[in-house]
Amino acid sequence: MNYIIPFLPSTELIRGKFIEPFVGSGAIFFALNPRRALLSDINPELIDLYRGIRRYPLKVWEIYESFPKTKKAYYEIRATRTDGKNLAFRAARTLYLNRTCFKGMWRHNANGEFNVGYGGQDRRWTISKASLKEVSNKLKHTILKCSDFEKVVDESSKGDFIFVDPPYRPGEREMIHDHYICGKFSYSEYQRLAKALERASNRGVRWALTISSHPDILDLFEENHVIPILRGTGRKPGILTNDSGEVIIRNY
Ligand SMILES: C[S@@+](CC[C@H](N)C(=O)[O-])C[C@H]1O[C@@H](n2cnc3c(N)ncnc32)[C@H](O)[C@@H]1O
Incomplete structure (x- = not known):
C-alpha cells in the first residue's frame, strides 16, 4: 500500500464515489477510508462476508469464535452446505475458512465447492471482535455489490474514482501461486476491462489500475500513463523485492 497510495488521489479530492470493482480484501479501501464507496466482487461468498460483518459484527464473531480448532472440524465446516443458513452464519463460516485454510487461498472445484486444504490456527486469532466492529463501521456508508x-x-460517473486491481494475467502470479482463483480471467477479460475503462475516461471518471507489466497488457492501455511499482511482492507473495514486475496505469 505504501508504494501504491501515493499515486492515488487523496479522499478529499474524490468528489464522487470511491469504487473498487475487484474489491477482494479491500486493502486500499480500508486504508483510504473514503466518505462514499461502492465495493464489488464477483465472489458471492466474499460479498456476503462483508454484508454479514456490516450488519451483525458481534453475531459473526460469536459464531466464528465457537468453531472448534481441530483439523477435523475444519473439514466438517468446509463441507457444511450453506443454503438455508442465515447471513451471520455464512459470513462466520467464510471468515473461518479464510483464516484457517492453507495460506488464505480461495479456490473452488468444478462443482463450485470451496476445496482448499487445512492450514492451521496461526492466523485465526490475529483478528478480534474489535476488528469486526471496525470493519462494520467502515462499511456503513458503502454500497456492496456482487457483480461482474x-x-x-459502466455505472461510474463524472467525479468518481475507480481503483482497479483485477486478477493477474493467467500464466503469471495467479497460476503459479493459485492465490485467488474465482473463475478464469483470460486475455479477452483484459480487453473488455480496457474498453470499459476507456468509456469511463470519456465520462470524466478517473481511475488507476495495478497490474503485471506484461507487453500484451501494456498494449491495451497505450493511451494512459504507466508507472512502474519499484518495490512490491512481485512473484513471491509476502516477500518484498526491487523488481515487482508490476505497474500502475492511470488515466490522469
Ligand atoms: C487481485 S484480487 C483483488 C485484491 C484486492 N485489491 C485486495 O485488496 O485484496 C482480484 C479480485 O477480482 C475478483 N474477480 C475475478 N473476476 C472478476 C470479475 N469478472 N468481475 C469482478 N470481480 C472479479 C476476484 O474474486 C478477486 O477478489
Missing part, C-alpha cells in the same frame, strides 16, 4: 466488473465500471 463491467457493470460496475
Whole structure:
C-alpha cells in the first residue's frame, strides 16, 4: 500500500464515489477510508462476508469464535452446505475458512465447492471482535455489490474514482501461486476491462489500475500513463523485492 497510495488521489479530492470493482480484501479501501464507496466482487461468498460483518459484527464473531480448532472440524465446516443458513452464519463460516485454510487461498472445484486444504490456527486469532466492529463501521456508508466488473465500471460517473486491481494475467502470479482463483480471467477479460475503462475516461471518471507489466497488457492501455511499482511482492507473495514486475496505469 505504501508504494501504491501515493499515486492515488487523496479522499478529499474524490468528489464522487470511491469504487473498487475487484474489491477482494479491500486493502486500499480500508486504508483510504473514503466518505462514499461502492465495493464489488464477483465472489458471492466474499460479498456476503462483508454484508454479514456490516450488519451483525458481534453475531459473526460469536459464531466464528465457537468453531472448534481441530483439523477435523475444519473439514466438517468446509463441507457444511450453506443454503438455508442465515447471513451471520455464512459470513462466520467464510471468515473461518479464510483464516484457517492453507495460506488464505480461495479456490473452488468444478462443482463450485470451496476445496482448499487445512492450514492451521496461526492466523485465526490475529483478528478480534474489535476488528469486526471496525470493519462494520467502515462499511456503513458503502454500497456492496456482487457483480461482474463491467457493470460496475459502466455505472461510474463524472467525479468518481475507480481503483482497479483485477486478477493477474493467467500464466503469471495467479497460476503459479493459485492465490485467488474465482473463475478464469483470460486475455479477452483484459480487453473488455480496457474498453470499459476507456468509456469511463470519456465520462470524466478517473481511475488507476495495478497490474503485471506484461507487453500484451501494456498494449491495451497505450493511451494512459504507466508507472512502474519499484518495490512490491512481485512473484513471491509476502516477500518484498526491487523488481515487482508490476505497474500502475492511470488515466490522469
Ligand atoms: C487481485 S484480487 C483483488 C485484491 C484486492 N485489491 C485486495 O485488496 O485484496 C482480484 C479480485 O477480482 C475478483 N474477480 C475475478 N473476476 C472478476 C470479475 N469478472 N468481475 C469482478 N470481480 C472479479 C476476484 O474474486 C478477486 O477478489
